[in-house]
Amino acid sequence: MIRGQVVEALREAARLVGMGPDTDALRAIQTAQDALDAAKAAHLAGLEQSRGFEADGASSVTSWVRSRLRVSAPEAHALTRAGSTLVQLPRVAEAAQVGAIRLEHVNVFSYGLRHIGTRVVTDAQDWLLQVAQTCEPAELRRVMRALRAATYPGELDDAWAKGMDKADLQVNAVPEGFHVTGFLPIQVGSRFRTVLDSLSAPVDADDQRTGPERRVDAIDQLCQQILDAGLPSDKGVRPHVSVTADAETVHAAATHTRGTTSDPMVSADLAGFGPIGPELLSMIGCTADVTPILTHQMPNFSQSRVLNVGRTHRLATLKQRRAVLARQEGRCAAPGCRNTHLEIHHVVWWSRGGPTDLDNLVGLCSRCHHLVHRDRLSIRADGHGDFIFTDSRSRVLTSDLRHRRAVYREAIRIHHLDIAIRRRRAERASA
Template sequence: MESGAVIDVMRTAAQTLRTGDVRDKIHALQDLHHAIDAAQAALLGELEASKEFELDGASTLNMWVRNQLRMNSGQATALVRGAIVLRDLPQVAEAAFSGQISAAHVQAFVYGLRHVGLDPMRQHQEVLLEVARNREPGALIEAVKHLKAVVHPEDLDDAYERGMDKEDIAVDALPEGWHVTGFLNTVTGAKLKKVLESVSAPRDKDDTRTGSERRVQGLDDLLDSILGNGLPSDKGVKPHLSVFVDADTLEAAAEHVKQTTENPYASPAPMRDVEPATLAGHGAIGPNLLMYFLCVSDFTAFLMKDGGGARQAQILNAGRGRYQPNLLQRRAVIARQQGVCATPGCNHTHLQIHHTIWWSHGGPTNLDLLIGLCVRCHTLLHRGRLHITGNALDGFQFTNRTGRTLRKRRRTPYRQAA
């Protein structure tokens, strides 16, 4: 164990607690907490190697942790697995001992070792550490999952097939009503989520219903609509699913699936490393599911480029000639945002197209001045709780009603969308 780094953090914390302001003290204690967690995990690794836990009558390190440190099984398992990460990923260990990353971040690397593999995690260790130092553990988990999707795309299809095998839904009558239980596969679940989002948004500022109440009422309204007139639409556009895929990924997936169908009993060659296709609101999907969507969906290709796209935008500009964006403009906006609401921190996928320079204020229906917002964020904007400036070429800026800037969403450019 790198005890020197931990001791340095302790000294810094002690000095800061004597002389620092309250914010510095909080940061110092947080760093110290992270460093102590890492030191404890590393010492557990040494105890595992020496087998000295047997001196206390424990047959496994996990049992020793439960008995001696009075932790539950889940906490003990997390500590033991963290020790493995600090042994196998030295740069992660260095960051942990110096208090730069938390035990929760270390657990994200645990997930990576188990599901991605040691060699890819070592290869991308520096990039993942940069995420860990600057983002919360959830962001690191998403980065590791993205790496898993790139390195092992076939696992995505395996997960989809396992979901197909155990899918079920039951609606059972009870004296008080109906009890709904079940498990849905990736596609069916995404469809249900899309539909519920579209019908359960708050009606207005006075809508005090809870989220569960709005979902149930939305489902009831939806059933009425289906029985009477079909699915609801938003300005003539019905709710739909969006899949985003690079041209290179589409080509690689087609080659991979062709190989597996032509030689079903042979072990297919690994699919080359490409960006995985993404189902909006769900995440990465595998090549076989991508080919299924391609078979049953409309397909629209967009040429997109980092840092701009003005020439392409002009092709889809309508100026003041029409108020409602046409279908191609809508699809272009959705593709630009990868199918989710543009407001930082919002992940809703049922979008309405908004003129950032309002039509009533003379704004044109131009692609670089159109943005996709969910129903809730669109309502907040027109209530003055959310403000948007800028354009798609230079970037949109989001502020709340007090003028505070909302953190921008990191976007990955996609060159082709389906």
Template sequence: MGQVGFGCGRWSSSTVGVGLLAGVSGTEDNDHMFDSSRVAMAQATLEGALEMPVALADGAQTRAALRTAQEMADRLEGWRAQLLNQLDETAGYADDGAPSAVAWARGELRLDDRTTSRLRAAGRTMRMLPGVGAAMAAGEIRLDHVAAFTGALRRIDHEVLVDATEGVLLPLAKQAPPADLRKAIDRVDELVRPERAVKAWEDGMDKRDIKLARAGEGFHLTGFLDVELGARLRSFLIGASSPRSQGDCEATDDSVCGGRKDLRTAAQRRADALSELLDVAAAGGVPSDRRLRPQVHVMVDADWLDHEPGAAPPELEGFGPIGRDLYGYLACTGDHTEVLTDGVTGGPTPFAAVLNVGRTRRLATAKQREAVRARQRGHCANPGCRHRIADVHHVSWWRRDGGPTDFENLVGLCRSCHMNAHAGRLEITVDGAGGFVFMRRFGASKREIDDRERLNRRRLSDYLRELGTVRVGVRPKGPTVAGPQGVTADIRSAATARAMATAPVTAPVTAPEHEAEVGDVTALRHLRRHTLTPRT
């Protein structure tokens, strides 16, 4: 490896990370040996890069160096995980008199036991899932992604997980944060083990508790809430703890939030909302946000109600997928709203025309707002934004462009993205396929924001439908459908699913009693939304 020079009075981006990454990465000549001298060379290169004065880096150099530093850190974390797993597998710790790899790392590396166990498990996962190991070594995923795969190995059959990893999970991990990967793994787990969601609900009810203990000048509140109660409390706190303006305080005679801006932290607002709940509960009312009572929303696809294989399970807003039993309980106590999101109405008129009002009114109707919320799952449409929908915006503006109040021209945005759209920093257009294209403007230039999340959701949905073709009707506490050779639940891979998908179904599927008729879902696909008002 050539020499690298560093100037004392300048910053050189070309020196950052090149030698280090080359030193750690293997080559064809060293595939069958471990060369310790290369580790020393990589260390020397890193030390040279760290000597450069960070204060002299301009904006472009800082961003480039941060990207390189992140890649280096990710790759080194993967390397460290592999080394700890190797130390554990070969009992190399014994040469230093340590009883275990965890004890050795505690004494030699000053790592706590939890960190060592996590790294060691990650190294094992990288070995059991070679594609994950290669992606980690290349800096394409992070340690948190590997940890998600580690959890998946404990729950999902290895052969099924390998197929899912190669087909959809690893490409998703390379583009999405670990939280999205964990959700996708849960979807795969729900398909191959549908009883898991039911057991999770039942276990959650058994664990529920609240503890209130005296702590210093106040009380310390801890506990565990089951899915349904936790979702209701979360919905209430979100609605009742929104920041208040001067007008809100005067209207409610509230002295807590004086001034033009609410200076309370989010945690303080939630505590005040809980106090307000206690004050008004006896009167039979609840605090509200913009005159709307807090609600819990459950989204369920008609395909799931019709037992389509691989259909997405019901999703409780603020929590995630839920099982059939909890869905039945919530559906029994909630209001039902059917929302058209895809397909046609049975004739030549597209589904959106049912909701369109054109130029007859400026603001979106209640039905349109519900449809927008259902289409976007309650989140802002701007790719990467996880905030809740606050406003419904005309893509072609009502006044400036003469845009109609039609469903395909309406997009749900959070408050910040809505303001950026009107300030000219965010440009939105219709993509012609039921979605939107977002462009971020930088002065005279603009750049499209990749909507990777929507692409990844579609890819995952397609994969699960393919995987579930021989699992039609396999639901907890419900009827099952027998496939070829009596196969009902032992699906091994997507290849098996593809081979068996064309075989005739030998038993009919009937819906549970609590499910309503959904009609001809081949002609009309929609979401059934259950809107639940929290009880107090």
């Protein structure tokens, strides 16, 4: 049924493209696109139910969509939510499958199911569809919010208690720092406000910091206290902020003078943020413990050999865990996975005689680690210090993201090297 409706919409769009009036062609194209989006969401719902994504070595539908369909995280979440909504609301599914409503309309129905309730939205499904078929998604969202207000008049506390209000907190990297947005439930917000007020109070009468400065300092102090105490879930590695930089960059930052531009330095990389400049690197290094990690092996020296413990220890040592995290830039090694809370896994399992050596250790998130032990995901060393991942059908999995990042960093390195060569040539010519 779905296939016939999609094919018919595509056939009509193909008939009008380049031949019919622009207005008719655009309407037909939009209808076909909406029908395809609905079909995609419906198939994702089927994939979720069958758990077929695990056969491809993915830990979730969202992870599969991001790696296999190459869509962004917000779009992946929207598609999976839409698939679930189409299963719960059959009439909405019928309208979406013929291209009568858009995926954005379906997402508004998803909002209604979550914040109002399945029974209320199902009962109102017919007249809400009339709004969706005649108005843009923004108008449907306004109507849906009005329905919520009518269903729960003035009962925000009850809505919270029933889990119908969204609690969220996002910390996103932007060029100047991090942008924090979100909404905290009453009990969480009151605790946070109490701690923030206490830590951000003026130290004494001479404290000249502004309110925003004191609040930011308070959050920094709170995070520092937690990091200093350590977290039990980090397997003996005290949580820390990681900065990756080569020895030359660190030395240049240590001797850097503000305003001096004679040394074009390769910027360091702050985990979770991105490149940072020499002055910030110098400040972080001034108050931090430094853990040197060899990233390029030199002749007659092997970092692996130094860190290997063979069969004398089952669990990775502290230095080994740090080395694995540095090697993977703190991210799960499974292609397409970006989780950062990692567990150390023996590629050749310890129970099968695998040693606790660096070249036999890999960092995996909990979900990918479970896939390995369920034989949904397989790992083997490639003999060059890296690992090859295959799914349950023995197909090799690749990560376009990591490849693009590696290419980008190599391009930046070559660019800075070119600048350095040009500067040295100019210095020799003027000498």
